[in-house]
Amino acid sequence: MIPISYFLILSAVLFALGMVAFFVKKDLITMFMAIEIMLNAANLAFITLAKSASSLNGQVIVFFVITVAAAEASVGLAIILLIFKQKKSVKTEDISLMKG
Amino acid sequence: MNSFWALSPLLLVVLAALVVLLLEVFLKKETKDYLAYLSSLFLAGCGIILMIFWDKNYSYFDGNFLLDNLALVFSLLLTLATILVILISIKYISLQGANYGEYYALLLFALSGMLIMVSSQSLLIIFLGLEILSISSYSLAGLRRENPESSEAAIKYFLLGSFATAFLVYGLALMYGSTHSLEISSIIRFLTTGTHLNLMLLVGLGLIIIGFAFKIALVPFHMWTPDVYQGSPTPVTAFFSVGPKVVGFAVLLRIFHFYWETAFHTQTLMTALWVISVLTMVVGNLIALRQTNVKRILAYSSIAHAGYLLIALIAQDPTSLIFYLAVYLFMNIGAFTAVTSLGRKGKEYVELNDYSGIGFKYPWIGATFAVFLFSLAGFPPTGGFLAKFFVFASAVRKGFTPLVIIAVIASLISVFYYLRIIVTMYMKEPSPSMQILTRNPVLFSVLFLCLYGVLQLGIYPGNVLGFIRQAVAAMPLL
Amino acid sequence: MIELFLVFLVFGLLGVVLVFMNKLLGPKKPNPIKESPFECGSPYLQEGINPVPIMYYMVAFLFLLFDIEVVFFFPWALVFKEMGSTALVIMFAYIFVLVVGFVYAWKKGAFKWEL
Numbered sequence: 083m084i085p086i087s088y089f090l091i092l093s094a095v096l097f098a099l100g101m102v103a104f105f106v107k108k109d110l111i112t113m114f115m116a117i118e119i120m121l122n123a124a125n126l127a128f129i130t131l132a133k134s135a136s137s138l139n140g141q142v143i144v145f146f147v148i149t150v151a152a153a154e155a156s157v158g159l160a161i162i163l164l165i166f167k168q169k170k171s172v173k174t175e176d177i178s179l180m181k182g
Numbered sequence: 183m184n185s186f187w188a189l190s191p192l193l194l195v196v197l198a199a200l201v202v203l204l205l206e207v208f209l210k211k212e213t214k215d216y217l218a219y220l221s222s223l224f225l226a227g228c229g230i231i232l233m234i235f236w237d238k239n240y241s242y243f244d245g246n247f248l249l250d251n252l253a254l255v256f257s258l259l260l261t262l263a264t265i266l267v268i269l270i271s272i273k274y275i276s277l278q279g280a281n282y283g284e285y286y287a288l289l290l291f292a293l294s295g296m297l298i299m300v301s302s303q304s305l306l307i308i309f310l311g312l313e314i315l316s317i318s319s320y321s322l323a324g325l326r327r328e329n330p331e332s333s334e335a336a337i338k339y340f341l342l343g344s345f346a347t348a349f350l351v352y353g354l355a356l357m358y359g360s361t362h363s364l365e366i367s368s369i370i371r372f373l374t375t376g377t378h379l380n381l382m383l384l385v386g387l388g389l390i391i392i393g394f395a396f397k398i399a400l401v402p403f404h405m406w407t408p409d410v411y412q413g414s415p416t417p418v419t420a421f422f423s424v425g426p427k428v429v430g431f432a433v434l435l436r437i438f439h440f441y442w443e444t445a446f447h448t449q450t451l452m453t454a455l456w457v458i459s460v461l462t463m464v465v466g467n468l469i470a471l472r473q474t475n476v477k478r479i480l481a482y483s484s485i486a487h488a489g490y491l492l493i494a495l496i497a498q499d500p501t502s503l504i505f506y507l508a509v510y511l512f513m514n515i516g517a518f519t520a521v522t523s524l525g526r527k528g529k530e531y532v533e534l535n536d537y538s539g540i541g542f543k544y545p546w547i548g549a550t551f552a553v554f555l556f557s558l559a560g561f562p563p564t565g566g567f568l569a570k571f572f573v574f575a576s577a578v579r580k581g582f583t584p585l586v587i588i589a590v591i592a593s594l595i596s597v598f599y600y601l602r603i604i605v606t607m608y609m610k611e612p613s614p615s616m617q618i619l620t621r622n623p624v625l626f627s628v629l630f631l632c633l634y635g636v637l638q639l640g641i642y643p644g645n646v647l648g649f650i651r652q653a654v655a656a657m658p659l660l
Numbered sequence: 661m662i663e664l665f666l667v668f669l670v671f672g673l674l675g676v677v678l679v680f681m682n683k684l685l686g687p688k689k690p691n692p693i694k695e696s697p698f699e700c701g702s703p704y705l706q707e708g709i710n711p712v713p714i715m716y717y718m719v720a721f722l723f724l725l726f727d728i729e730v731v732f733f734f735p736w737a738l739v740f741k742e743m744g745s746t747a748l749v750i751m752f753a754y755i756f757v758l759v760v761g762f763v764y765a766w767k768k769g770a771f772k773w774e775l
Contacts (some may be wrong), residue, residue, distance in 0.1 A: 105281065112371070117344045119351070124351035125355075127356065134359070135359070149728050152724055153313070154316075154317060156725050159717070177337060
C-alpha cells in the first residue's frame with residue numbers, strides 16, 4: 083500500500099513543473115501543454131483525496147475537469163491555429179503587437 | 183422553496199443562445215440586427231422573471247442552485263450589462279468586420295455561465311460556470327478574425343486564463359481534501375464545528391483566490407488585462423470589464439462570507455488581501471498615467487477599481503460592494519460606449535490624439551464621456567463619488583484608516599489621467615480627418631441610459647440601496 | 661550495497677564527463693552542407709514536416725469535443741436505476757444541446773472536406 087502523501091507530493095511536483103514550464107517555454111503549444119499538465123496534477127490530487135475520504139464525489143469531479151479541459155483545448159488550439167495562419171509562427175516573441 | 187422554476191431564467195438564456203445559433207446557420211441573412219433584438223428580447227424576459235422571483239427564494243437540485251435575493255441582484259446586474267453590450271454591438275460588428283451571428287450566441291452563453299456562478303452553492307458548479315464564461319470569452323476576444331491584435335488578445339487571454347483555471351482546480355482539490363466536500367454549506371459546517379484550520383485548507387483557499395484574482399484582474403495577476411482590453415472588439419471590452427468583475431466579486435463574497443469569522447481572526451488572509459488591494463490601486467493608477475491608448479487607460483482604470491472594490495470586501499460591507507458594482511456597471515459601459523461610438527467602417531479611434539476636439543465636434547458624445555470619466559474619477563454629484571464614499575466610510579468604521587488613506591491618494595492620482603482625456607477633448611483643435619458614423623440611434627440611447635444610471639445613483643440612490651440592503655439582509659449566517 | 665552504488669556513481673559520472681568532453685574538445689567546422697538534414701550529396705526536395713490541410717484540424721477539434729462530452733454517459737449509466745425517469749429527462753436535455761451543436765457545425769460546413 084503506497085501512502086496517500088506520495089501521490090499528493092507527485093501531484094504537487096507535477097503542478098510545479100507545469101508552472102515552471104509555462105514561464106520558461108517560448109512556444110504557444112508547449113505553454114498550453116504545461117497548462118494541461120497542471121490540470122492533470124489537480125486531477126491526480128482529486129482522485130487521491132477522494133480515495134482517502136472514501137467518497138465517489140472526487141472521482142466524478144475529475145470527469146468534469148477532463149471535459150472542461152477538452153473544451154478549452156479545442157477553443158485554444160483553434161486560436162493558436164488562427165495565430166499561425168496570420169503570422170506563420172507560434173513563438174511568443176512574434177506576438178508583441180501591443181505593449182505599454 | 184424547492185421548485186423547478188428556479189432554473190427558468192438560466193434555461194431561457196441558454197435557449198436564446200441555441201435559437202440564435204440555429205437561426206444564424208439556417209436563415210443565413212446578411213444583416214444580423216434581428217439576432218441582436220431577438221437576444222435582447224429574451225434577456226428582457228429573463229430580467230422580468232428575475233424581478234418576479236424577488237423574495238421567493240426558489241431553489242433546485244437539493245438547494246445547490248439557490249435564487250436568493252443576493253443571487254437575484256447579481257443576476258439582474260449581469261443581465262442588464264449583457265443587454266447594453268448587445269445593443270451597442272449592433273452597428274459595431276458590421277462596421278469592424280466581425281459580422282457573425284455567433285457573436286450574440288457567445289455573449290448569451292457567457293451570461294449563462296455567470297448566472298450559474300452567482301446562484302450556485304457548490305464550488306464545483308461555480309467552477310463549471312466560470313469555464314462556460316471563460317471559454318466564450320476567449321472566442322469573443324478573437325472575434326475580429328482578420329485583425330492580428332484581436333487574435334493576440336485572444337491567445338493572451340486564453341493562455342493566462344487557463345493558467346488561472348489550473349490554479350483554481352488545484353485549490354478546489356485541496357479544499358475538497360480537507361473538508362471532504364465542495365458545497366459551501368458543508369464547508370461552513372466544517373469550519374464552524376471545530377478548529378481545523380489546517381495548512382491544506384489555507385493553501386487551497388489561497389489558490390482559489392488566485393484563480394479568481396486573475397479573472398477580476400488584481401495586481402499581480404493583471405498582466406493580461408491591458409492587452410486583452412486593447413485587442414478585443416470594443417463592446418466585448420465593455421463586457422469583459424463588467425461581467426467577470428461582477429461575477430468574481432459575487433463569488434468572493436460568497437466564499438468570504440462564510441470565512442470572515444473563522445479566518446479573518448487569524449489575520450493571514452486578511453494581510454494578504456490588504457497588500458493585494460494596495461498594490462492593485464497603486465500599480466493600476468500609476469501605469470495608467472503613461473498610456474496613450476484610451477482603451478488601455480480604461481483597462482488600467484478598471485484594475486484600479488478592482489482595488490477599491492476589494493476594500494469593500496476587506497471591510498466586510500456587502501452593501502457598498504454591490505452598490506459600487508452597480509455604479510461601476512453604468513459608468514464603465516458608458517465610457518466604452520462612447521469609445522465604441524467613435525468609429526466608421528473599418529476604422530476605430532482609440533488613440534488619445536484622435537480625441538482632440540471631440541467635445542466640440544460631437545458635443546453629445548463628448549459631454550456624456552466627460553461625465554463618465556468624472557464618475558470614474560469620483561467627483562460629485564455622480565455615482566462614482568457616492569460609491570467610493572460608502573466604501574471608504576465603512577472601511578474607516580471598521581478601523582482600516584491606513585488603507586483608506588492609500589486609496590484616497592490613489593484616486594487622486596487617477597484624476598490626472600481621467601482629466602487628461604477630458605482636456606484633450608475640450609482644449610485641443612479637432613483634427614479635420616476624423617469622421618465617424620453618427621446615425622446610430624440604439625447606441626446613443628444606451629449612452630443616455632448609462633448617463634441616467636450614473637446620475638440617478640449619484641443623486642438619489644435611495645431606491646437601489648433599499649433593494650441591495652434587502653438582498654444583503656437575506657444572506658444566511660451573517 | 662555500497663560497492664554497487666559506487667559502481668553506478670563512477671561509471672555514470674564517467675559517461676557524463678565523456679559526453680561533455682566530446683562537445684568541449686572536438687573540432688567544430690560547420691558548413692551549410694553539414695548543417696543540412698541529409699549528408700548524402702543530393703539536395704533535399706522539401707521540408708521534413710508539411711502542413712496538413714486545415715480541414716484536418718477542424719475535424720480533429722470537433723472529434724475531440726464530441727468524443728469527450730460523451731464521458732458523462734458513464735456516471736449517468738451508473739445511477740440510472742436509482743434516478744428513474746428524471747435521469748432520462750436530464751440526459752435527453754443534454755443530448756439535445758449536443759445535437760444543436762452538431763447541427764450547427766454541420767450547417768456551417770465543418771464536415772465538408774473541400775472548401
